[in-house]
Amino acid sequence: MHISLKKEIKQSQSGKAGIIILLVMIAAAVFAPLLSRYDPMQQSTAPLLAPSFTHWLGTNQVGQDIWSQLLYGARTSLMVGFGVGVLSLIPSILFGVSSALIGGIYDKIVMRIADAFIVIPMIMVAILVAAYIRPDLFVLVLLLAALSWQGGARMIRAQALSLKEMGHISAARTFGAGLFYIARKHIVPDLGPILLVEFIYGVKRAVFIEAGLAFLGIGDPMLVSWGTMMRDAMKFSYLNVWVWWLVPAGVALSTTIIGLTFISHAAESVLDPRLRGEVVA
Amino acid sequence: MLEIRGLRVSYGNDTVLNGLDLDLADGEALAIIGESGAGKTTLGMSIMRLADAGIQGSIRFNGEDIFTLSDEQMREIRWNRISMLFQNVNNVLNPVHRVLDQVAEPIVEHKLRSKGGALDRAGELLTRFGLPTERFSAYPHQLSGGEQQRVLLAMALANDPDLLIMDEPLSSLDVTTRQELGELLRNIDGHRAKLVITHDLDTASRLSEKLAVLYGGRIVETGSTREVLINPRHPYTRALIRAYPNMTTVKDMQGIKGRMTRPVSGCPFHPRCTQAMEKCSSEVPRLNQNHGRWVACHRGGIVTLLSVVNLSKQFNLLKAVDSVSLHIEAGETLALVGQSGSGKTTLAKILMGLYTPSKGGIYLEGKKVEKREKDFYRRVQMIFQNPGESLSHRLSILELVMEPLEVQGIGTKEERREKAIQTIGEVELPQTKTFLNTYPHHLSGGELQRVAIARALVLDPDLLIADEPTAFLDAGIGAKILKLMLNLQECRGLSMLYITHDVAAARKMSDRIAVMLDGLIIEEGPSSEIVASPRQSYTKRLLASASSLHYLDKTSVK
Numbered sequence: 001m002h003i004s005l006k007k008e009i010k011q012s013q014s015g016k017a018g019i020i021i022l023l024v025m026i027a028a029a030v031f032a033p034l035l036s037r038y039d040p041m042q043q044s045t046a047p048l049l050a051p052s053f054t055h056w057l058g059t060n061q062v063g064q065d066i067w068s069q070l071l072y073g074a075r076t077s078l079m080v081g082f083g084v085g086v087l088s089l090i091p092s093i094l095f096g097v098s099s100a101l102i103g104g105i106y107d108k109i110v111m112r113i114a115d116a117f118i119v120i121p122m123i124m125v126a127i128l129v130a131a132y133i134r135p136d137l138f139v140l141v142l143l144l145a146a147l148s149w150q151g152g153a154r155m156i157r158a159q160a161l162s163l164k165e166m167g168h169i170s171a172a173r174t175f176g177a178g179l180f181y182i183a184r185k186h187i188v189p190d191l192g193p194i195l196l197v198e199f200i201y202g203v204k205r206a207v208f209i210e211a212g213l214a215f216l217g218i219g220d221p222m223l224v225s226w227g228t229m230m231r232d233a234m235k236f237s238y239l240n241v242w243v244w245w246l247v248p249a250g251v252a253l254s255t256t257i258i259g260l261t262f263i264s265h266a267a268e269s270v271l272d273p274r275l276r277g278e279v280v281a
Numbered sequence: 282m283l284e285i286r287g288l289r290v291s292y293g294n295d296t297v298l299n300g301l302d303l304d305l306a307d308g309e310a311l312a313i314i315g316e317s318g319a320g321k322t323t324l325g326m327s328i329m330r331l332a333d334a335g336i337q338g339s340i341r342f343n344g345e346d347i348f349t350l351s352d353e354q355m356r357e358i359r360w361n362r363i364s365m366l367f368q369n370v371n372n373v374l375n376p377v378h379r380v381l382d383q384v385a386e387p388i389v390e391h392k393l394r395s396k397g398g399a400l401d402r403a404g405e406l407l408t409r410f411g412l413p414t415e416r417f418s419a420y421p422h423q424l425s426g427g428e429q430q431r432v433l434l435a436m437a438l439a440n441d442p443d444l445l446i447m448d449e450p451l452s453s454l455d456v457t458t459r460q461e462l463g464e465l466l467r468n469i470d471g472h473r474a475k476l477v478i479t480h481d482l483d484t485a486s487r488l489s490e491k492l493a494v495l496y497g498g499r500i501v502e503t504g505s506t507r508e509v510l511i512n513p514r515h516p517y518t519r520a521l522i523r524a525y526p527n528m529t530t531v532k533d534m535q536g537i538k539g540r541m542t543r544p545v546s547g548c549p550f551h552p553r554c555t556q557a558m559e560k561c562s563s564e565v566p567r568l569n570q571n572h573g574r575w576v577a578c579h580r581g582g583i584v585t586l587l588s589v590v591n592l593s594k595q596f597n598l599l600k601a602v603d604s605v606s607l608h609i610e611a612g613e614t615l616a617l618v619g620q621s622g623s624g625k626t627t628l629a630k631i632l633m634g635l636y637t638p639s640k641g642g643i644y645l646e647g648k649k650v651e652k653r654e655k656d657f658y659r660r661v662q663m664i665f666q667n668p669g670e671s672l673s674h675r676l677s678i679l680e681l682v683m684e685p686l687e688v689q690g691i692g693t694k695e696e697r698r699e700k701a702i703q704t705i706g707e708v709e710l711p712q713t714k715t716f717l718n719t720y721p722h723h724l725s726g727g728e729l730q731r732v733a734i735a736r737a738l739v740l741d742p743d744l745l746i747a748d749e750p751t752a753f754l755d756a757g758i759g760a761k762i763l764k765l766m767l768n769l770q771e772c773r774g775l776s777m778l779y780i781t782h783d784v785a786a787a788r789k790m791s792d793r794i795a796v797m798l799d800g801l802i803i804e805e806g807p808s809s810e811i812v813a814s815p816r817q818s819y820t821k822r823l824l825a826s827a828s829s830l831h832y833l834d835k836t837s838v839k
Contacts, residue, residue, distance in 0.1 A: 167671035171733075174633045175685035175740070176658035189675055 009266040018262025025256050029074040036068035040224045050244070057244045060232060070248050072224040077207050077256060080141055084206035085199045087145035089152060092198060096156025097187055100164055101179045111157070117150035126209060130218045137223060140213075144206050152198040159194050160187050193267055200264035204257055211253050226253045282307050282474055283328070283444060287338035290323050290498075296544055297323045297334070299498035302568070305444070305474050312477040312489030312506060314521070318541055319495045321478040322368070325446045328476070329365055330355050342444070360387045364442040366433055368449040373433060374421035380432045381407065381417040387439045406435035410465055427458035434462075438469065445469075446476045451484045463487040482525045486510055494518045497541065497549025499565070502582075504574040511807065514574050514582035516612065516774075517550045531788040531809050532614070533764075535771045548579065555774015556580055556611045584646065586611045586744055586776045587632070587661070592641035594627055594800075601627040603800035604641070609744060614770065614777040616787035616808065618823065619797035625780045626666070628797075629746050632778070633663050655689055662737035663746040667753055668729035672721040672736075678705070679717040682736050689740060701739055708735040708765060727758035731765070738769065744776045745769075751786070763790055784827045788812050796820050 009015040028035065045054075047063040057066035095114065099107040129135075129143055163169060169186050177185075188195075213219045214227025221228075226249040233246035283305035290298040297320040305311050315321050326332035328340055330347055339346045342363065347355065364387075367373045375383060384403035388394050394402060407417060410431040421429060430450070437445060450466060451459045466488055469475075477488045485492055486506055493503040494515060502515035513519040520537040522530065539553040548554070551561035560579050568577040576582040588608035594601045602624045609615045617625050630636045632643060634653040643650045650657060662685075665671035672681055682701040686692060692700065706712050708731040721729055730750060737745055747766065751759030763786065769775050779790050787794055788808050795805040796817065804817045815821045 167665050167667055168673040170630075170633075170635055171663075171665060171671045171736070172673075172684065172688065173635060174658055174663050175688040176653070176655035177688040181688060186673060190673075 008269060009263065012266035012269065014262040015266025018259045018264075018266065021255055021259030022263065025074050025078060025252075025259065028071050029078050032068070032071035032075060036065065036071055038065035038068040040064055040069040040072040041222075057248055058241070060229075060245065061236060066229070066245055066248070069224050069229055070226075070252055073226040073229060073249065074252065074256075076137065076223055076225045077210060077253070079137065080144070080210040081203040081207040081256075081260075083141035084144040084148060085203035087141060088149040088202045089195065089199050091145075091149040092152030092156055093188065093191075093195070095149070096153040097160050097183050097191075099153070100157045100160035101183060101187070107157075111154070114150040114153050117147070118154075120147070122147045123209065123212065126213060127216065127218060130213050134218075134220065136220050140210065140219070141206075144209060148202060148205060152202065155194060155198060156191060159191055163187055163190050196267045197264050200260050200267065204260040204264070207253070207256055207260070226250075282343050283476070284341040285328075285338070286341075288324075288327065288340065289335075289337040290320070290327055290332060291335045293335075297498055298327070299549070300338070300565075301495075301498065301500060303493065303500065305476060307443075307474055308472050309491060310475040310477065310489045311491045311493060312479060312485035313493050313495050314479055314482060314485050315495035316480055316521070316541065319480075320498045321480070321495055322448055324495070325365060325448050325476070325478050328444075328446060329359055329363060331359075357391075360442065361391055361393075361440045362442050363444045363446065364437040364440065366437040366445065366447040366450050368452070374429060376421055379418045379420060380412075380424065383421075384432060384435045384439055387436065391440060393440060403435065403439065406438060407432065410434050411461065427454050427462065430454060430458075430462060434466070442473070444474045444476065446478065447488070448478045449481070449484070450477065450479070450488070452479065452481055459483075482510065482522065483527065494521070497543065497545060499549055499577060500568060501550060501577045502575065503568070508574070514571065514576045515550075515578055516554050516556060516583055519583060519612070520553075529809050530807075531812050532792055533767055533789045535767055538772055538774075548577070556584055583613075584611045585609070586646060587778075588644045588647075589628075589632070590642050590644065592628070592631060592643065593639050594624075594631055594636060595639045600800050602631065602638070605797075605800070605802050607795060607802065607805070609776050609778055611743065611776055612770065612774040613793065614779050614791040616779045616781060616791035616794045617797055618781060618784050618787050618794055620782055620823075623797045624800040625782075625797055626748055627800075629663065629748050629778065629780055632661070632746060658685075658742075659689060659740050660742050661744045661746065662740060662742040663748065664730070664733045664737050664750050666749045668726065668733040669721065669753070671733055672729060674720060674722055677718050677720055678710075678724075678732055681721070681732060682739055685736060685740050691740075701735075704735045704739045705732075707738065707769075708732075710735065725758075726754050727762065730754060730762050734762070734765065734769075738773075738775075741773075742775070744778065746778045746780070748780045749782070750779075751781075759786075766790070784812070784823050796823065 009019070041064065043063040045059065045063055047059055047061050051058045057070065060066055060069070095110050099110045125147060126143060130140070133139065135143055164187070169182060172182055172186055210219070211225065211227035214223070214225035215231045217231055219225060219227065229249040230246055233242055233249065283303070285301060285303040288298050288301040289296060301324070313321050313324060323332055323334070327336060336348065339348065342358065347358065350358070374380070381400060381403050384407060385399040388399035388402055389396055393399070404417060408414065412428055412431045416424065416428065421432070424432065447466070451463055454462060463484070475488065477485060479485055489506045491503065492506040492509045493500045494509070494517060496517050502509060502513065502518045509518060510522065513522055523532065523535040524537055526534055537553060538555065542552060545552060547562040547564055548566050551557040554561065558579060564579065566577045566579045568575045571581045574582070585608050590606050592605045593603055605628060607615065617628065619625050627636065631638045645657065645660065676684065679698070679701055682705055683697045686697040686700060691697065702712050702717065705717070710716065710728065710731050721732065724732065750766070751762055754762065766777065767790065770777060779787065781787050791808045793806060794808045794811040795802050796811070796819065797803070798819050804811065804815065804820050811820065812824065815824055
């Protein structure tokens, strides 16, 4: 079976939509200083202004430009998302693949640790830890990564176990190849699609949790975040500000997550042929 | 009665016999076999002292060295005591004399009888060897080849010699005449010693009790004819048997690698031998006794490459492999035959180190294999049942074949590339750039299996384990793959463990067959014996259900 992941995602409509959404978000985050005239933290003019030509989405309770906050919020969101995605994938691969290949007691120990992590309710721990140490962006990424590798590790282990029994891997072993060679040359490349799916999951979860923590007010107060925006907007719900304050932040967050979901769904269809619409010859 | 020591015969610079030792006792029938150019006829002529060549060493006949005799004395011995049945090429008989006179001639010549007595004796002999009386006065050209041979035989025995040398006595005859004359030759009086010189294994097996295999002017193996032919110990003898079409062995014919060259330093066979060591090219091996057989080989004859002793593998409650003992010799094919689930593949995977055995040991050239190091895989390689699965879909053909070299860290990148391309050519695949850069999913099943074979061979292993290599191929392509494997065996001296459920294929491919059932080896032996006279009822069933083109005939007979 030879399936190109790239082709598969491109061929799926929702996959394409997902990629476009993500690209827009990334563009917003990267070009934020160009797209807005204001520093998001700068208390410019009057607070609680309605949208106008100077402030496209008005200002918040301390007079910060909401449009600019929305753009910079994308930065935070995606940085946390991709940071956690990458950082949690590394231990997932490391533990998953080594568990599958080495097996025996090592496998048992690693998997029991993973089980222990799965039982821990991630949000609760994140809230508790965040409330105590008030993490900055970097620590937040580390914290979320440390709490979210276990699911991926289990998935990767399961997949690696079945790959391990495949002919070409047995064949490589009969050339005298060591475990490291097999992991590097065969297992990890063969894991391709599952790694992508795991990565996107990780990103999605982290984006969501970051927003959640900020909404609860336990993120870094100096950080511009969609969660913080929504939380602040809620306080002024009696003023009808939600239209230009709460909704844009909510929509930005939801769209990002939907975009990621589209991509992961398209990637999943590679793993599970039953999800494919039609057979492509 | 005949004792040859250190016989060297050379024509000019061409040494034909090179230090030959041979003993022949009264009443013994010894066959000398070897391919043409091995020096067989020269040996016969030397004993008769008819060879016109430089001769060293001694030939003692009843204690007397014939080279010290005067010509007169030699004439006395020749034909009276030692006679020779010449290879029947048309010019041996004198075309202008009647055959009866020709048979009587040596009797008269040696003044043993009167002319009349000699003719009587000649007639008697001719009758005994089946020439009808009315043909006695025929001229040689009026006789058929078979009849001429009878006349020659009568001539050779006319003076009742003690030693009869027969040079290719049956070679030019058709099969039925050969059968009849063979019987006659075998039954000529018991006390006479017989030396049969032939390239034909059938003649040797008919006419001799002892066999000596001549190669490059030396004897490389000697023993009882039956034993040598059933179980050859010298690589050359085995190759000779494999190249010989016959009704006993069932394996496809295989030629002998290379061709005979002279002169050769060291062992005469080493340039063609597939198990030659460095020593073989410098030192001449002496004829040594080894397990009741005399073999001239530095390695003690064909070596046992891999042996398995009491190997078991338990999967929870299932005994997949149960105390299996096997051995594979260098350059031979052992077929492991059995139905699916009999433990064949498990055994192969244990050999390759993909499973650890519950009990028992594996020995590579007598050394126990403990932890499989890279060296082991350089010597033992495997091709898997499903080529499509055993080749990674992410690698190009060239990358696939180069992979074992990479894993083993052999050579530079360029050298690996060259070696891989060369091996791809060896399995008869195109070496074009386009082909080398394609991916496995673009190839057919047969091509895939060739790639898998190339990949296994790129390390130049000694043993190839082939697990149902044709299971996924149709018959035409499968046959080509099997042929390719046989050719590779011929050229490289590859040993093979051929795993199959198909006895019909096994019998064409293998020297020996081991039948496996429920993890046990229930029967093992030369393929010909297993196929012709199976002892176990399961083997009989296996053979009865094997592919046949006359299925209805077979069932209706029962």
